[in-house]
Amino acid sequence: MRIGLLTDGGYPYATGESRLWCDRLVRGLAQHEFDLYALSRSAEQEAQGWVQLPHQVSRVRTAPLWMADEDILGGRTPKGLLARMLTGGGGRPYGRRERRHFRASFTALATSICTAEAAGDEEDGVRRTSAPGAADAQFTEGLYGLAELAREHGGLTAALRSETAVRVLEAACRAPGTSRTVQTATVPDLLAFAAELDRVLRPLSLDWYDEESLGAVDVCHATSGGAAALPGLLAKRFFGVPLLVTEHGVQLRAHYLAATGTPLSAPVRALLASFHRRLATEVYRQAALITPGNTHARRWQERCGADPAKLRTVYPGMEAARFAALGESDDDGGPDTLVWVGRVEPAKDLIALLHAFAEVRKAEPDARLRIVGAPAPGPEGTTYLAHCRAFAAQLFPDEAADAHAVGDNPVSFEDIGDADLPDLAEAYAAGGIVVLSSVVEGFPISLVEAMFCGRATVSTDVGAVVEVIGGTGLVVPPRNPRALADACIALLRDPERRARLGAAARARALELFTVEQNLAAFRGIYLDLISRAPVRPTDGLRTNDAPRPFATPPEAHVLGSWTAPVPSAAGQRTPSWAAEGVCAGARGTGDGDV
Numbered sequence: 001m002r003i004g005l006l007t008d009g010g011y012p013y014a015t016g017e018s019r020l021w022c023d024r025l026v027r028g029l030a031q032h033e034f035d036l037y038a039l040s041r042s043a044e045q046e047a048q049g050w051v052q053l054p055h056q057v058s059r060v061r062t063a064p065l066w067m068a069d070e071d072i073l074g075g076r077t078p079k080g081l082l083a084r085m086l087t088g089g090g091g092r093p094y095g096r097r098e099r100r101h102f103r104a105s106f107t108a109l110a111t112s113i114c115t116a117e118a119a120g121d122e123e124d125g126v127r128r129t130s131a132p133g134a135a136d137a138q139f140t141e142g143l144y145g146l147a148e149l150a151r152e153h154g155g156l157t158a159a160l161r162s163e164t165a166v167r168v169l170e171a172a173c174r175a176p177g178t179s180r181t182v183q184t185a186t187v188p189d190l191l192a193f194a195a196e197l198d199r200v201l202r203p204l205s206l207d208w209y210d211e212e213s214l215g216a217v218d219v220c221h222a223t224s225g226g227a228a229a230l231p232g233l234l235a236k237r238f239f240g241v242p243l244l245v246t247e248h249g250v251q252l253r254a255h256y257l258a259a260t261g262t263p264l265s266a267p268v269r270a271l272l273a274s275f276h277r278r279l280a281t282e283v284y285r286q287a288a289l290i291t292p293g294n295t296h297a298r299r300w301q302e303r304c305g306a307d308p309a310k311l312r313t314v315y316p317g318m319e320a321a322r323f324a325a326l327g328e329s330d331d332d333g334g335p336d337t338l339v340w341v342g343r344v345e346p347a348k349d350l351i352a353l354l355h356a357f358a359e360v361r362k363a364e365p366d367a368r369l370r371i372v373g374a375p376a377p378g379p380e381g382t383t384y385l386a387h388c389r390a391f392a393a394q395l396f397p398d399e400a401a402d403a404h405a406v407g408d409n410p411v412s413f414e415d416i417g418d419a420d421l422p423d424l425a426e427a428y429a430a431g432g433i434v435v436l437s438s439v440v441e442g443f444p445i446s447l448v449e450a451m452f453c454g455r456a457t458v459s460t461d462v463g464a465v466v467e468v469i470g471g472t473g474l475v476v477p478p479r480n481p482r483a484l485a486d487a488c489i490a491l492l493r494d495p496e497r498r499a500r501l502g503a504a505a506r507a508r509a510l511e512l513f514t515v516e517q518n519l520a521a522f523r524g525i526y527l528d529l530i531s532r533a534p535v536r537p538t539d540g541l542r543t544n545d546a547p548r549p550f551a552t553p554p555e556a557h558v559l560g561s562w563t564a565p566v567p568s569a570a571g572q573r574t575p576s577w578a579a580e581g582v583c584a585g586a587r588g589t590g591d592g593d594v
Helices: 019-028 043-047 081-086 096-114 132-153 163-174 187-200 226-239 251-259 266-286 295-303 321-328 350-363 379-395 424-429 445-452 465-469 481-492 495-512 515-532
Strands: 002-008 033-040 057-064 219-222 243-247 289-292 337-341 368-372 411-414 433-436 456-460 474-476
Touching: 002 019, 002 226, 019 515, 033 226, 043 057, 096 132, 096 163, 096 266, 132 226, 132 266, 163 187, 187 266, 219 226, 219 515, 226 243, 226 251, 226 266, 243 266, 243 515, 251 266, 289 295, 289 515, 321 424, 321 445, 337 350, 337 424, 337 445, 350 368, 350 379, 350 481, 379 411, 424 445, 433 445, 433 481, 445 456, 445 465, 445 495, 456 465, 456 481, 456 495, 465 474, 474 481, 481 495
Parallel strands: 002 033, 002 219, 033 057, 219 243, 243 289, 337 368, 337 433, 368 411, 433 456, 456 474
Antiparallel strands: none
8 A cells, every 4th residue: 555644844854743653653564655745844854854764665755834935936036016916836927817716715715714713702701603614615615726726826825925815814804703803903913824824835835736646645644633634635635535634632732832932913823723723624524534642632633523433542652662671670760769751841840840849858858859851942941941950959959968978969850861861761760650740741651651661650630641541640630739749658658559550550551552552553544444445547548447445556566567367277267456457557656756
């Protein structure tokens, strides 16, 4: 089977999101052929290069979502708004018919985005809504109308930044029934939203939509919603290719969380939130199957209109072998030591953990806390780590046994690769209890790793934590240092309970969260999708119209005239795939550059 793997800021880039999961999927399903269609998010990400790709990856196509206007326009930025309106992203002028096409499609898109129902505005406690079905239909009409225009005329960048686009947006925002927030949008707000919309819709302008590219795959597998799924929507629209969407963390939720930290104005944020909500609804509606990585993500998808019949939870697979030696041993680590492992950032709420540990030290003076992890990329992560270090030094001054001893602090900040922690397993081995103190969390990877190691855990009730733990650890409310401290003290004082919980946690992790179970699930899903979406020949060379299960039959890789009929010997039947006409006209493999 030929799989079109669609990523956004992820595989095959070395610093991409879900990189390990994608790599394990591709390597683990070696019987399939993978074409990668990757969107990059920054010049820095592209500069880091790709991971080493396995032989089953036959083609890689990449496109940036971060480039400036002049780069998208080939370095020839037209002068004036009128010239920008008349020029497609590929530099070809729009005629009168194309200008009408753009205005009609963009008007439908803008109208659907600006409705009060999409923007979520309320007046006097009552949500104002237009007909959801009509608004969804308008969004679909506008999105695919723009996609067809981009496919025929080379791009949309100039048109989306044109005076026409701004005027259409202004009219949609001022129309009766739109939300109060959207109605306050100024011209700078509309220009800013048009720029953001251009970046999100750039996948529509790519040259991926032909018979040799996405039209040649059997299944499109988007590894997240949002921009990554846009090429999959168009592959289904133009070629009928089934779309599979996998989300370990829901893109719409990630957009909502990220929007609060941007300098964009309230009207722009409202318009972007409305667009992403409409896009998520369309992606879920068109997907043949959706595989959330946990029940927390599943609830978000259902809230956005995903059909429960299309949803199948598939937990992300993780390598259990690297933790096997520790998990199978009787080593309880440091019985008085708490360990926190993760990326240091505000969402992890290490300040609450330090407050909780202050209470733990009052009850258990010999307790220690080891915080293991590097700061999140960027200045925010570095600043937060420095703040945590300073706060820990204030709460826990260095202690010395006597006047001649060197002081020691019960809280240490460490990183993997340090002398005492050469690898991740050693980090979990350093303590008897693993703590998670987050206020925001998706799928808690560190908890699963601790479970593989047979460690008892204390966690805050956020994201998919309860689903992952499943009764094998203690869970407390977030932002509650007293409850966090009480749970840690209870386990510190009860080694037998720690051992029971650790053993149960390891058994649960081995049952649900291994790479093997993840691969088995997707092996079956791929076959299920293709069995329900057989393709028919479009080249006119077949004499019958019977569907065939694969766009590129495996026999196409066999040298020689494999489509010719094979004479039957006495008592032997001709194989069905070798019968005359059965595979004639099959599409080639479409080899590309890697």
